[in-house]
Amino acid sequence: MIRSGDGRPPAMDTAVLEVVRRRTESTRVEIARELGVTAATVTNSVKRLLAAGLLWESGHARSTGGKRATLLRVNDAARRALGCTIDHDRLSMVAVDTTGALQSRVVLPLVDAADPHEVSESVREGLAALIPDDELGAMTGIGFAMPAQLPAEVDQALRALTAELDVRATRGREGTCAALGSFWSGEQSGAGLSGTVHLGSTTTLSLLLDGVPFRPDSGQSLDHLRVDPEGPICACGRRGCLHLSVAPDGVDGLSRTALEATQGSATAQADVLAAALPLTRIAANLAIALGLDTMVLAGTPVQAAPAIYLQAAREHFGDETTTRVVVSQVQPHPCAVGAAVLALQAFLDTGGR
Secondary structure, eight states: OOOOTTSSOOHHHHHHHHHHHHHSSBOHHHHHHHHTOOHHHHHHHHHHHHHTTSEEEEEEOOOSSSSOOEEEEEOTTSOOEEEEEEOSSEEEEEEEOTTOOEEEEEEEEOSOTTOHHHHHHHHHHHHHHHSOGGGGGGOOEEEEEEOTTOOHHHHHHHHHHHHHHTOOEEEEEHHHHHHHHHHHTTSSOSSSEEEEEEESSSEEEEEEETTEESSTTOOEEOTTOBOOTTSOBOTTSOBSBHHHHHOTTHHHHHHHHHHHHHTTOHHHHHHHHHHHHHHHHHHHHHHHHHTOSEEEEEEHHHHHSHHHHHHHHHHHHOTTOSSEEEEOOOSSOHHHHHHHHHHHHHHHHTTOO
C-alpha cells in the first residue's frame, strides 16, 4: 500500500476497506456517499487497495441506465491475523481473514499461566496449529489481549518469542479486545455507541463508536467502583467495591460455579444470579447515563451461564429499554478475536508493511 508523504498510509484506505468489509460488496460511488468524500478520493484509495491485493473487483452492479458500476469486495484470502488471550487455565488463539471473519481456532490448557516458559511454548504450539511455518512471513501479525495482572516475566517472554519469529506483535487491553471481538463477529450493529462490560482479570467498560474504540485507553477497570457502602471491606481499604459483589470468589471461581449452574445445580444458579444482578445493575446505569445503543456483557462466567445473565439484565434494563442487550457468545473467546482485529488494523495502519 502506498504511503502518504509524511510516512503514514492514507487514512482513507482503512476507511474504504472498512466500508466494503461491512457492506460485503460496494461500488466506488456508494463508498464516497457513505464517507462523505469525493469520488476521486475514493478512486485513488481503491487503486492502492487493489494494488496491495486487499480489494478485488467482483463484477458489476445492476444498470441504472448508464454504465454499470464495478463492485468491490475485500479479498478475504489476502492476509491472516492471529489473536491470543491468556486465562488462568488456558490459552486461546484464533486466526481471522482480512474481513475479520474467524478462520480457525485453538485452545490450549495451561497448568501455570504465570510461567513464562509454559505460556511462550503454548503460543508457539498455537502458531504451529494455525499457521504453517512457510506462511509465517505472510501473516499480518499477532495481537495479544493483555490481562491486567499478567506477570512482567510472561510479557517479556512473549516479546522475545515474537522477535525471534520476526512476527509483528500488537497489544491491547483485555476489555477493548472483548468489545472489538463482539463487534467484528456481528453481535453489534454497524453504527452507534456501544459499551462492553467485560468480566475478566478485572471488570471493565469499553466503548466503541461505530465499531472504533472511543478512546485509545478504553477499557478502564471498574473493580473498585463503590456499590455498597455497608459491604465487605476491600483490600483497597474501602467498603463494597464492585468486584466483591460480581465475583466474590474471583472470576475463576465464578466460572466454575457458572458451569455447575448450567449442569442443573440450584445452589450454583442462585449464586451466579446473585453475582449477575450487581453487574447488570451497573451496566444498566452506565447504558442510561451514556445513551448506549448496545450494551454487551462478556467474560468467561457470562459465556458459561448466558441465560442467568440475561435474566439479571432484564430485571435492571426492563422491557422498555432503548438499549439492546447482548451476551457475547464469540468462541473460543471474544478477547482473542478482538486481539486479532487489532493486529489486522495495525497492519493496515502501517501501510501493509
